[in-house]
Amino acid sequence: MSASTLSRPASPLRPRLLGRSVVNLVVFVSVLYTLLPVLWLVLASAKNRDALFSSDFLSLTDFSFVQNMKDLFAMDGGLYGRWYGNSLLYAVLGAALGALISIACGYAFDKYRFAHKEKLFGLVLAAVMVPQTVLALPLYLMASSAGLVNTFWAVFIPVLFNPFGVYLGRIFSQGYVPDEVLEAARMDGAGELAAYFRVALRMLGPGLVTIFLFQLTAIWNNFFLPMVMLSDQDLYPVSLGLYSWNSSASVSPEYYPVVIMGSLLAVVPLILAFALLQRFWRSGLTAGAVK
Amino acid sequence: MTSATPVSVPTDATARPSPQSPAAAPRAPKASGSARRRELGACGVLMTPFFALLATVFLIPVATAVHLSFFSDDQPGLGFGPERTVFAGLRNYAAVLADPTFLGGLGVVALYCVVYIPLMVTGALVLALLLDSGVVRLRGTVQLALFLPHAVPGIIAALIWLYLYTPGISPVIELLGRADITIDFLGVHTVLPSIVNIALWSNLGYNMVVFYAALQAVPREVIEASVVDGAGPVRTALQVKAPLVRSSIVMVAMFTLIFALQLFTEPMLLSQSTPMINSRFSPSMYIYDAAFTRNNYGLAAAASVILLLCTIALSYGVTRWTNRANAAEEGAR
Numbered sequence: 001m002s003a004s005t006l007s008r009p010a011s012p013l014r015p016r017l018l019g020r021s022v023v024n025l026v027v028f029v030s031v032l033y034t035l036l037p038v039l040w041l042v043l044a045s046a047k048n049r050d051a052l053f054s055s056d057f058l059s060l061t062d063f064s065f066v067q068n069m070k071d072l073f074a075m076d077g078g079l080y081g082r083w084y085g086n087s088l089l090y091a092v093l094g095a096a097l098g099a100l101i102s103i104a105c106g107y108a109f110d111k112y113r114f115a116h117k118e119k120l121f122g123l124v125l126a127a128v129m130v131p132q133t134v135l136a137l138p139l140y141l142m143a144s145s146a147g148l149v150n151t152f153w154a155v156f157i158p159v160l161f162n163p164f165g166v167y168l169g170r171i172f173s174q175g176y177v178p179d180e181v182l183e184a185a186r187m188d189g190a191g192e193l194a195a196y197f198r199v200a201l202r203m204l205g206p207g208l209v210t211i212f213l214f215q216l217t218a219i220w221n222n223f224f225l226p227m228v229m230l231s232d233q234d235l236y237p238v239s240l241g242l243y244s245w246n247s248s249a250s251v252s253p254e255y256y257p258v259v260i261m262g263s264l265l266a267v268v269p270l271i272l273a274f275a276l277l278q279r280f281w282r283s284g285l286t287a288g289a290v291k
Numbered sequence: 292m293t294s295a296t297p298v299s300v301p302t303d304a305t306a307r308p309s310p311q312s313p314a315a316a317p318r319a320p321k322a323s324g325s326a327r328r329r330e331l332g333a334c335g336v337l338m339t340p341f342f343a344l345l346a347t348v349f350l351i352p353v354a355t356a357v358h359l360s361f362f363s364d365d366q367p368g369l370g371f372g373p374e375r376t377v378f379a380g381l382r383n384y385a386a387v388l389a390d391p392t393f394l395g396g397l398g399v400v401a402l403y404c405v406v407y408i409p410l411m412v413t414g415a416l417v418l419a420l421l422l423d424s425g426v427v428r429l430r431g432t433v434q435l436a437l438f439l440p441h442a443v444p445g446i447i448a449a450l451i452w453l454y455l456y457t458p459g460i461s462p463v464i465e466l467l468g469r470a471d472i473t474i475d476f477l478g479v480h481t482v483l484p485s486i487v488n489i490a491l492w493s494n495l496g497y498n499m500v501v502f503y504a505a506l507q508a509v510p511r512e513v514i515e516a517s518v519v520d521g522a523g524p525v526r527t528a529l530q531v532k533a534p535l536v537r538s539s540i541v542m543v544a545m546f547t548l549i550f551a552l553q554l555f556t557e558p559m560l561l562s563q564s565t566p567m568i569n570s571r572f573s574p575s576m577y578i579y580d581a582a583f584t585r586n587n588y589g590l591a592a593a594a595s596v597i598l599l600l601c602t603i604a605l606s607y608g609v610t611r612w613t614n615r616a617n618a619a620e621e622g623a624r
Contacts, residue, residue: 019524114331129606239446242447242450243559
């Protein structure tokens with residue numbers, strides 16, 4: 001290495017270079033670890049059932065991506081399209097509504113003063129750590145007595161609850177909405193709610209998107225609650241649907257290619273959301289850390 | 292209820308912006324009575340939707356779970372006639388705690404936590420420190436690549452890895468086979484590491500991003516000072532940077548712990564393919580099995596309350612322990 005020919009005594013250059021390559025190697029291996037399974041999913045989705053079980057995995061002779069896609073949407077009378085729509089409905093609508101509810105509450109925690117505020121906030125934080133599995137049975141019994149089991153609402157209402165969003169909303173409100181701005185709005189004669197909806201909410205935009213994105217991910221991931229609440233396959237979200245198809249696959253292997261293709265398609269919306277909203281969630285992520 | 296994503300801590304608790312005024316009260320102290328009433332009214336309107344949800348999907352269910360855990364359904368006589376719900380005192384708790392399958396599940400989760408949490412926290416921290424050291428190329432791309440699994444839903448991550456663990460489909464097993472190595476990823480000793488691997492794969496990049504954001508907030512002067520003092524990059528990373536993001540480390544460890552205790556999705560899916568995972572493999576699976584397979588609500592509720600108490604105790608322990616460590620640190624200065 002030419003660095004060693006330099007006349008600097010005991011130059012740290014060589015260990016530095018070695019260190020650099022070791023660091024880059026470690027990072028490169030980690031990237032392979034995270035990327036290769038996803039790459040496998042992409043490759044496997046293009047294979048028919050026989051090729052899936054054949055040994056030469058990288059051969060593209062049996063390219064049947066389109067056929068798999070057709071099979072997926074034709075399987076069991078087009079159930080997958082149904083599930084996909086359900087998931088979108090639960091996740092997009094739920095996250096949008098949930099984020100609005102949470103951020104309004106977080107804002108109120110930040111900007112208003114009232115008795116026992118911090119105790120109430122402690123309750124919100126406590127709700128973050130209570131396991132879902134603890135709530136599932138009582139929620140099921142409550143939904144059952146309200147006649148809501150096995151309906152859209154049994155899944156939709158619980159997922160709106162996002163205590164962590166309130167915590168974030170409070171932080172974002174502290175960071176993004178200066179009190180002077182609210183004061184100015186009041187001087188102009190705006191009511192409290194008008195000041196929130198016309199002035200503050202606009203400033204909270206990036207925070208709102210961040211909370212929306214976290215909640216979207218959580219609802220799209222949701223598996224336990226639908227499993228408890230739903231028995232009608234037409235109401236399943238994608239996660240539960242793929243779970244039930246996968247359990248059929250061990251008996252009837254024709255399900256394997258559709259489960260793989262279905263998994264690939266189920267990953268797309270979240271990746272799209274993270275990519276398109278990158279500007280927002282990145283600033284949301286760092287807003288709390290930097291200030 | 293939307294806490295399916297493990298670790299949703301995008302911000303550092305202690306690094307949050309300090310409120311401009313202590314109680315964050317924007318009003319001048321001598322606000323008139325009617326203005327104060329208007330404020331409280333608006334506050335109520337903004338908070339009501341959330342607290343209505345809190346009551347219906349959190350407080351009432353928790354209370355119901357506690358209530359249910361003290362009752363059981365008795366079948367009179369030979370199982371004929373209507374079921375009666377009778378007060379059972381602590382009998383459900385005694386039954387759960389004497390049940391070897393429940394204790395086994397607790398053991399599994401304890402082992403899972405002991406293996407998974409240190410791996411996750413050190414792995415994510417080391418990657419963040421490496422990225423922060425400035426010698427990594429294509430930093431933005433690397434971050435996105437590491438973050439990618441976070442966008443893969445848990446059940447699908449489990450599906451992908453299940454296939455990668457399945458002989459005949461998995462190219463991994465195929466490659467290992469060519470090197471004359473045979474591993475059964477779903478065997479009696481390997482199934483837990485296999486689950487740890489799925490969780491690690493899903494969450495490593497996310498936590499790395501949290502740590503990286505915190506590291507970016509460390510003032511550059513502090514790092515320069517340590518370099519001037521002659522500390523090498525490794526020492527700077529371990530002795531200067533890492534302690535400065537300790538609150539993020541605690542947060543990540545805490546959330547990882549809370550979600551690890553709920554272990555359900557991955558073993559539930561893997562149980563479709565391996566007899567090594569039974570229907571009561573983890574406490575959460577035990578609860579599901581008791582409630583919806585055996586229809587024993589009292590037993591399921593008692594197990595839920597025990598899991599809840601374990602979660603609270605451990606979180607409290609972690610908080611206490613870090614507070615004490617912080618105090619010791621302060622005292623040493």
